[in-house]
Amino acid sequence: MKAILIAGTKSGVGKTTITLGLLGALKRRGLKVQAFKVGPDFIDPGLHALLTGIPSHNLDTWMLSNEENIKIFHKYANLSDISVLEGVMGLFDGAPGSAEHxxxxHLAKILxxxxxxxxxxxxxxxxILPLIKGFLEYDRAVPIKGVILNRVGSPNHEAFLRRIIASDFPELNVIGAIPRKDEMLIPSRHLGLFTAGEIKDDIGIINEITDRISKAVDLDTLLEIAWKGERIPCEPSGKTVGVFSAPEVTIGVPMDEAFCFYYEENLDALRRAGAKIARFSPLRDExxxxxxxxxxxxxxxxxxAKELSQNTSIIGELRKRVLNGMPCYGECGGMMYLSRGIYLEGGDFYPMLGVLPFSVRMLPFLKSLGYREVEFLRDTILGIKGLRARGHEFHYSERVDEFSMEHCAYSSKNALGKAMGDKGFVEGNILSSYVHLHFLSNREIARNFVNRIKETIE
Structure with missing residues (x-):
């Protein structure tokens, strides 16, 4: 098996588009391709899956231990011919206050x-020469083996860059050069690129990206410099990846254009704890x-918001079940759906489930962004008082009404260790928060959730 990591000098240099093109191009060669995303992003892994046909997996050295990252990587890399990892931001950019986490x-060195x-x-x-020199020499333990030149102005520009790079860095491979006129853009909005669910039917964009990267990048050289590793067993003896014990409970998971931000490892952790995942659409299902x-x-x-609010059959059934004690966990957009309703920027209000004692309003600016470590202030469906877990927060909305401290679920710190105030709401079997928790930051979470469900239905 092989692996390669696509990094950037900064955000916005074209990592995602180039990664998508590479995934498509390698798959066209008949290879089984596995994608990974560095960092807490949800949108890029969804786009990866459009090209590969299988889930992409997040790797993150702040939310997860080195051991967990290595385990996730080898677990899925073992099943592929080549793995393509897409980096986050610039190569050396990570959690604030951390040297490299x-x-x-950091991930490139670990793996x-x-x-x-x-x-x-x-x-x-x-x-470009001092730029490359700086990246090569800043941390020599990072194995930079090649570059891809994006937004090249002309054939003469490309030839010049290739010549001076070969002269100053003869061991560095120029894997490809993509003309500026061939820029390929996936539409974006406030939280990032459009999601996979929104462009899945636009085969033209997907094929165009694959075509252009296939022509611009030397896949043979890419495969030659890729990491070559032995397949190693990552599962306990007798177990196969993706095969789980007979489920004891069933957890509903909304999965459509409105709700699609889930770490694949969270769902797998729930399956391993004894849950069946039942996907449905709050937009379309009755x-x-x-x-x-x-x-x-x-x-x-x-x-x-309008379509969700108008699906009164789902809202009514779900509200009744939750208020009658069915365990319910909602994060970020899920919390908004559980609230009294959503105020859009223009002032329009759309009622939602109303099982939380507040509404949410959209803002024209970013309200919160960053890594979070939470400590449970009281017993919840995911864990008991004192349990700690890590995750990420990113939203353009805020709660309109606050609630009493007795319903605050977590205390929260950012990556610098600065207190971010109490987060989330808890009451009975309901838990919600703006924080997207990664269940493998604390393996007790999935087991606790499944055990609470079993207690409820017994």
Missing amino acids: GSTA EVPVVLVIDCHGLARS RLPEIDAIYIGGGYPELY
Whole structure:
């Protein structure tokens, strides 16, 4: 098996588009391709899956231990011919206050996977040399083996850059050069690129990206410099990846354009703890599936507020079940759906489930962004008082009404250790928060959730 990591000098240099093109191009060669995303992002893994046909997995050295990252990587890399990892931000950018945790560079060193650095060459000539030199020498333990030149101005520009790079860095491979006129853009909005669910039917965009990267990048050289490793057993003896014990409970998981932000490892952790995952759409389905609990992840409920609000059959059934004690966990967009309703920026209000004692309003600016470590202030469906877990927060909304301290679920700190105030709401079998928790930051979470569900239905 092989692996390569696509990193950037900064955000916005084209990592995602180039990664998507590489996934498509490698798959066209008949290879089984596994994608990974460095960092807490939800949108990029969804786009990866469009190209590979299988889930992409997040790796993050701030939210998860080195051991967990290595385990996740080898577990899925074992099943593929080549793994392509997409980095986060710039190569050395990570959690605030940390020398390297959360960065692409840190993960590359832990996994020992070669790095291909994407450089935005618009307006660059000889100045590209000190740029490359700085990245190569800043941390020599990071295995940078090649570069991809993006937004190259002309054939002459490309030839010049290739010549000076070969002269100053003869061991560094120029894997490809992508003309500026061939820029490929996936539409974006306040939380990032459009999601996979929104562009899945636009085969034209997917094929165009694959076509252009296939022509611009030397796949043979990419495969040659890729990490080559032995397949190692990552599962206990007798177990197969993706095969779980017979489920004891069923957890409903909304999965559509409005709700699609889930860490794949969270769902796998629940399956391993004894849960069956039943997916459904609050936008289109008229009835809930047969479920014992609900886990509502993040997404874009504000963009579909009218449609969600008008599906009164689902709202009514779900409200009744939750108020009658069915365990319910909602994070970020899921919390918004559980609230009294959503105020859009223009002032329009759309009622939601109303099982939480507050509404949510959209803002024209970013309200909160960053890593979070939470400590449970009281017993909840995910864990007892004192349990700690890590996750991430990113939203353009805020609660309109606050609630009493007795209902605060967590105390929260950012990556710098600064207190961020109490987070989340807890009452009975309801838990909700803006924080997207990663269940493998504390393996007790999934077991606790499933055990609480079993107690409820017994």
